[in-house]
Amino acid sequence: MTDRLDSLAAELRDADSVVALTGAGISVPSGIPPFRGDGGIWGDQFDPAAFHISRFERDPAGFWTDRLELHDAMRPSGIEPNIAHDALATLEREGVLDAVVTQNTDGLHAEAGTQRLVELHGSAERVVCRRCGEQETAGPVRERVRDGETPPHCDCGGVWKPDVVLFGEQLGRETLADARELAEESDAFLAIGSSLQVEPAASLPRTAARDGTLAVVNLDKTGSDGVADYVFRADVTELLPRLLERVVD
Numbered sequence: 001m002t003d004r005l006d007s008l009a010a011e012l013r014d015a016d017s018v019v020a021l022t023g024a025g026i027s028v029p030s031g032i033p034p035f036r037g038d039g040g041i042w043g044d045q046f047d048p049a050a051f052h053i054s055r056f057e058r059d060p061a062g063f064w065t066d067r068l069e070l071h072d073a074m075r076p077s078g079i080e081p082n083i084a085h086d087a088l089a090t091l092e093r094e095g096v097l098d099a100v101v102t103q104n105t106d107g108l109h110a111e112a113g114t115q116r117l118v119e120l121h122g123s124a125e126r127v128v129c130r131r132c133g134e135q136e137t138a139g140p141v142r143e144r145v146r147d148g149e150t151p152p153h154c155d156c157g158g159v160w161k162p163d164v165v166l167f168g169e170q171l172g173r174e175t176l177a178d179a180r181e182l183a184e185e186s187d188a189f190l191a192i193g194s195s196l197q198v199e200p201a202a203s204l205p206r207t208a209a210r211d212g213t214l215a216v217v218n219l220d221k222t223g224s225d226g227v228a229d230y231v232f233r234a235d236v237t238e239l240l241p242r243l244l245e246r247v248v249d
């Protein structure tokens with residue numbers, strides 16, 4: 001593995017544009033439970049129908065009560081970015097990494113200090129007003145829900161909605177366009193902690209691999225292993241720091 005890591009590190013140093021795509025696998029080591037599979041949030045613990053956009057529209061008070069419960073399950077106290085999030089933030093600061101595209105809504109990349117961040121499914125750490133479009137930090141709004149304000153309202157009278165793509169909602173058109181452009185223009189693309197089976201995460205690495213280097217880092221098989229130049233079956237918190245020390249002197 002060391003030879004392959006050295007070789008990938010050399011490619012990253014030479015590349016004009018490096019982009020990373022991350023999925024749930026980068027946040028699991030921080031203590032955030034996976035969405036699906038054993039012990040997953042959806043199915044085992046929560047019913048996706050309760051978090052559908054139609055539920056939010058029909059019953060925003062009930063939605064927010066359930067949403068708070070979901071938040072407490074997803075974010076037990078003390079959750080922090082891990083060394084894999086930190087490694088990506090460092091790679092950006094060092095001028096190696098151009099952007100992080102993430103499937104995650106946990107806000108941990110932003111917390112780790114990543115600046116250019118494309119959040120495909122939004123961020124649970126923000127809320128957006130359904131009427132005026134204003135955005136706010138989610139924490140204080142969640143506290144108001146905890147204190148009985150269900151649903152929570154913006155100053156304009158509109159209802160706050162978590163700034164995430166709910167079931168039944170489309171991904172943001174501009175967000176998607178940004179992610180595609182980054183993938184197309186990248187010389188090297190790192191797909192990290194994602195099974196790469198759900199769109200758009202399934203097609204972004206394939207787009208990048210057409211005329212760039214694709215490296216996949218994931219514990220399990222992914223949908224893009226066949227088109228990747230490098231496949232590392234590894235824990236992201238072990239591999240990314242090792243990659244970082246080879247890229248940055």
Ligand SMILES: [Zn+2]
Binds near residue numbers: 154155
């Ligand atoms: Zn408003």
